[in-house]
Amino acid sequence: MNILLFPGSIPFSTSFLDFDDRVKVILGLPASFLNGWNSMAAEKISIREIQNTTLSQGVKVDPNVYIETLKYVMNDYSTYHIVHRGIGSRSLYNYDLLIERVVSWSLHILVKHDVKYVINHETPHEIVSYIFNRVAEKLGLESYSVRNGALPWKGFVQKGVFDGYPLKLPLGNSLSQLDEKKDWLNIEKYLSNRRQDYDKGIPEYEKKRLDTYKGQIWSWTQEIKMLLRGKKKYVVKAYSMYLKYKMVKKYRSFETNVFVDDKDFIVFFLHYQPERTTLPEGGVFNQQILALKTLRMMLPAHIAIYVKEHPSTFRFSLSLKARSIEFYSAITGMDNTFLIPLSTDTYTLIDKSIFVSTITGTSILEAVVRGTPSIYFGNIRFKEIPGSFHIQELIESTDLLNRLLNREIIINQDKIDEYFKYTQSISIGQIQDGKNEFYRPALLNSKIEVLYNLLKYVSFGEK
Helix, strand or coil, X not given: CEEEEECCCCCCCHHHHXXXXXXXXXXXXCHHHCHHHHHHEEEEECHHHHHHCCCCCCCCCCHHHHHHHHHHHHCCHHHHHHHHHHHCCXXXXXXXXXXXXXXXXXXXXXXXXXXXXXXXXXXXXXHHHHHHHHHHHHCCCEEEEEEECCCCCCEEEEECCCCCEEECCCHHHCCCCCCHXXXXXXXXXXXXXXXXXXXXXXXXXXXXXXXXXXXXXXXXHHHHHHHXXXXXXXXXHHHHHXXXXXXXXXXXXXXXXXXXXXXXXXXXXXXCCCCCCCCCCCHHHHCHHHHHHHHHHHCCCCCEEEEECCCCCCCCCCCCCCCCHHHHHHHHCCCCEEEXXXXXXHHHHHHHCCCEEECCCCHHHHHHHCCCCEEECCCCCCCCCCCEEEHHHHHHXXXXXXXXXXXXXXXXXXXXXXXXXXXXXXXXXXCCCCCCCCCHHHHXXXXXXXXXXXXXXXXXXXX
């Protein structure tokens, strides 16, 4: 029974050694993540090794399987985008060579070790893990992901990597005991905060960023600090800072001040990019313009689309591959579609809009908790929450679209509470005393427990 494991940033725990004599773990991960996982690794796979190592001729792969798998991977929209993000601007021919190399390695490893299961931390989104999982998918192997849930301090298992569903594990195997009553009180508090004004519902980490930037999207002080931090390369970093400042000024020139009571509108929240939440989880809608154009084609002309940029876009590193003058021009060039100031209150937009839309973001969850329907375009981790709909559902049902536009869909908050009770039942994790719900060490501990349960589930058949 062999498992291909991409643990990502899940820390190694000695508890995983419980499976060392029953499960051969094959680690596919960047060198920076190896750490304690070395003790269980039958294989270590990285881009450098794949490019510099000759494959053993002892492993035979059916030529037809090779060709069909290669076509399957190369015809996937996200493959070339992920390669481009990973190795930068090279020719398509070089991309082809690298993709073929990883596909060959994937087939080689999967056949050599007779892999039965593939397990990932979150949706795979770097070159090796993404292509390996596409190859495994083509071969029909069973795959799972350990993911963040609708509650930020909990992890759960998704069966199927790219379009899966939650799997309820036997949580009696948990390494620590959950105080369910205390946990539910934390859930109620979390939901209550998101039903209040934005200054109460705003995540703690975002509140700190707002304070750091004094409520602005740009701070010379913070930019200089980032310039001086870490590796030197001051000239390159200074030039990047200059380009980002130019983009901030350009963005402001595109902004339109809007009054939310003046007209019917839907709001679209842009994602920070590049990130897993759009590539690969957004599929073709990784290019968010395509989502906006789809909405514009479906909506009546008098209904406005208000587009709000993600607050991290100008506070973190700015990718000029993801944001450009052309990107913002394409948005404002659409009829009755507006880029609005980043200072516009998020919860006011949610409450006044006909519906909220985004690719996979948490605004979907925030909207329905506040009673506003939401539309998503990608592979979200809380797709079963009441009041949310995939864009394909609107495309296939004119009646559903009309009910949304006429504000006829009323979200029952008792059903929302039931959804979170269900989420509690399939998840592992709890808020530590004195910490908030976004405390990362607690989340990583929950991921360790989820992975432990999953390994027990697939290796010992405890279902």
